[in-house]
Amino acid sequence: MTSLVRIERHGDIALIEIDRPPVNALSAALRRELLAALRETNAAADVRAVVLACAGRTFIAGADITEFDAPAADVRTADLCDALDAFQKPVVAALHGTALGGGFEVAMACHARVIAPEGRVGLPESRIGLIPGAGGTQRAPRLAGALAALDMVATGRHIAAAEATSLGLVDEVATDLRAAAIGRARAMADSGQFARARDRTVPAIDLAQAMAGVAKRARGARAPIAAAEAVGWSMTLPFDEACARERATFAELVGGAQSRALRHMFHAERVAARLAPVDGHVPNPWPVRHVGVVGGGTMGAGIAVTLADAGLDVVLMEVSAAAIQAAEGRVRAVYDRHVASGRMSEATRGERLARIRFVTDLATLADSDLVIEAVIEELAVKQALFAQLSGLVRRDCVLASNTSRLDVNLLADQVDAPERVLGLHFFSPAHVMRLLEIVRADRTLPEVLATGLALAKRIGKQPVVAGVCNGFIGNRILAMWRRQCDFALEDGALPQEVDAAIEAYGFAMGPYAVADLAGLDLGLATRRAAAGSRDPRIRHVPIVDWICDLGRYGQKTKAGWYRHEGGQRLVDPVVTALVERASAERGITRRPVAAAEIQARVHAAMVNEGAKILAEGIAHRPSDIDVVLVHGYGYPAWRGGPMHEADELGLDVVLATVERMHAADGLGWEPAPLLREMVAAGRTFADLNRAGG
Numbered sequence: 001m002t003s004l005v006r007i008e009r010h011g012d013i014a015l016i017e018i019d020r021p022p023v024n025a026l027s028a029a030l031r032r033e034l035l036a037a038l039r040e041t042n043a044a045a046d047v048r049a050v051v052l053a054c055a056g057r058t059f060i061a062g063a064d065i066t067e068f069d070a071p072a073a074d075v076r077t078a079d080l081c082d083a084l085d086a087f088q089k090p091v092v093a094a095l096h097g098t099a100l101g102g103g104f105e106v107a108m109a110c111h112a113r114v115i116a117p118e119g120r121v122g123l124p125e126s127r128i129g130l131i132p133g134a135g136g137t138q139r140a141p142r143l144a145g146a147l148a149a150l151d152m153v154a155t156g157r158h159i160a161a162a163e164a165t166s167l168g169l170v171d172e173v174a175t176d177l178r179a180a181a182i183g184r185a186r187a188m189a190d191s192g193q194f195a196r197a198r199d200r201t202v203p204a205i206d207l208a209q210a211m212a213g214v215a216k217r218a219r220g221a222r223a224p225i226a227a228a229e230a231v232g233w234s235m236t237l238p239f240d241e242a243c244a245r246e247r248a249t250f251a252e253l254v255g256g257a258q259s260r261a262l263r264h265m266f267h268a269e270r271v272a273a274r275l276a277p278v279d280g281h282v283p284n285p286w287p288v289r290h291v292g293v294v295g296g297g298t299m300g301a302g303i304a305v306t307l308a309d310a311g312l313d314v315v316l317m318e319v320s321a322a323a324i325q326a327a328e329g330r331v332r333a334v335y336d337r338h339v340a341s342g343r344m345s346e347a348t349r350g351e352r353l354a355r356i357r358f359v360t361d362l363a364t365l366a367d368s369d370l371v372i373e374a375v376i377e378e379l380a381v382k383q384a385l386f387a388q389l390s391g392l393v394r395r396d397c398v399l400a401s402n403t404s405r406l407d408v409n410l411l412a413d414q415v416d417a418p419e420r421v422l423g424l425h426f427f428s429p430a431h432v433m434r435l436l437e438i439v440r441a442d443r444t445l446p447e448v449l450a451t452g453l454a455l456a457k458r459i460g461k462q463p464v465v466a467g468v469c470n471g472f473i474g475n476r477i478l479a480m481w482r483r484q485c486d487f488a489l490e491d492g493a494l495p496q497e498v499d500a501a502i503e504a505y506g507f508a509m510g511p512y513a514v515a516d517l518a519g520l521d522l523g524l525a526t527r528r529a530a531a532g533s534r535d536p537r538i539r540h541v542p543i544v545d546w547i548c549d550l551g552r553y554g555q556k557t558k559a560g561w562y563r564h565e566g567g568q569r570l571v572d573p574v575v576t577a578l579v580e581r582a583s584a585e586r587g588i589t590r591r592p593v594a595a596a597e598i599q600a601r602v603h604a605a606m607v608n609e610g611a612k613i614l615a616e617g618i619a620h621r622p623s624d625i626d627v628v629l630v631h632g633y634g635y636p637a638w639r640g641g642p643m644h645e646a647d648e649l650g651l652d653v654v655l656a657t658v659e660r661m662h663a664a665d666g667l668g669w670e671p672a673p674l675l676r677e678m679v680a681a682g683r684t685f686a687d688l689n690r691a692g693g
């Protein structure tokens, strides 16, 4: 008996059970013990077949990510697979929870796989900048064909039991998992018929088209392409040679900057979702079952869909019959698209819709455990609503605002028990975007924050706690880097050049393409209102307002920063002329602005504002800022977010860029004192992450 692996006998079948909470990650110690158990059961004369299973919530969820920086271990996952290949008797893997990465590689080296109905399998290594390193890229195509394997390794997606079975990755779905696995193992021993995945051949197919798709979607990430290429070798190289190449690629990637960045993200996402203990106790969330959503516009409807998808009862409220009808239309449109694309059955659509009640009477929300307001972004309107809600709902009903920039404290002021008020800032479209900024107001109780975090987990969002300020973490940083883009225009760049520079950096779309999509009239009223009170010393670029003056609001008017024709974005001489006029009015002689300069300025703007946000306590730790930018704003995950990347670049390099921007752009571009202090002390954001817990 060992501590992580035990062998249980079921007559002539040995069941090897792994028990390493929380997710049975394959650590060096576990690999050692598992190898010993495999050898023991293979050698035991009275064992006719073996079942490999896991205790707890899941089958092996992959290699232990915390050990990737450690020196090479004595037993590798590939050694386990080799041991399984050498087995003289059948081995059946019993999969439940998530059999991922190295866990699924081990399972594929077994002679058969049985899976629980809710089980999922996957090779998600590319999501942490790696490829499978124990033959996964060779066994998966042997089981499922090259095309399916390529999709699996390039996307890293989790594949549900039914699909995994139809692809041939697993052999059987069974409710009574262990009994089924034992039965199958015994039958295989009786018949003497069991085969190894490695001995199969992979039917040749033309991968070129799939590879082109992978390269396009990768947007600068190396691992998906490397993983897909490795799958390609399964058709051309002998198994052992392909495995050796796979291992060499893994070794190269694991020491690289991209994998380091993605592993940073893995930890950052989980740390952001946890609440620090208060007085030694982790605060308990309040129970949430019934949720009221006030406002059925794009945001409110998207939020209602997200909640209903997670099994919550939703009451969506609008002020008039016409408005609620429109809201219902928006909700239905989302589900109709899902059904039309084949991603959802009609029955499921019916179930989801049945969870949402569409009402026009606020009193219907009286019984809610949580109310999320998503009405127009005007303080007075939101304050009046909070005051009304205060008189209506129970005192333990959490009251949340979906504001993207207003002071949540001013909403809490309207309410009895203001300690139950917080911000839940969803991103548009709310049912798609993963980020949820949870805004902690001055009086928000830890339990109420915990309720927000628990809700995020339940509805599949990535939470980050932010303090109150204009724009919270994300929009405040966005405003700064967008301004640097506008400055680059005045200095000599054109919108399409800035967009190309940002896309080359790894964002899906450049800022001007995004602006045209979102609508340039968004925030126009605010911009016009602010125009009179703007400090003339602040560098302000008027181009977007001039574009709006021409009635060009982006894609919806077929013209904005670009002309839009037949789904194409076309450079428009009208805009070029406006950009040149802006330079002339500021007395700037236009010069070529290289993509690298635009990228460096945008990055430095994010880091400088990020450092200010940290110093003000708006973000707990630098890695929270990384999570916000990656999950809410399209910052490439393989760069690890702006703060991680600043560490990689050297904070002195970033500071030098900020100082140049300050010299050129003046007020508002002062280097963050924290950044200066850190450079002087030779500290990194990673140091602050460690200190922040």
Ligand code: COA
Pocket (backbone or CB within 6 Å): 022, 023, 025, 061, 062, 063, 064, 065, 066, 098, 100, 101, 102, 124, 125, 128, 130, 270, 271
């Ligand atoms: N190595 C080390 N620790 C791991 C791990 C791994 N491969 N996978 C998960 N964990 C840890 C998490 O850090 C977390 O620890 P914490 O509670 O201290 O924060 C804990 O296990 C639970 O993980 P979490 O992600 O919070 O739970 P979940 O139920 O939402 O998701 C998984 C579970 C397994 C689906 C998810 O953790 C996952 O995708 N893990 C990575 C799998 C992977 O990439 N494997 C291939 C590695 S090569």
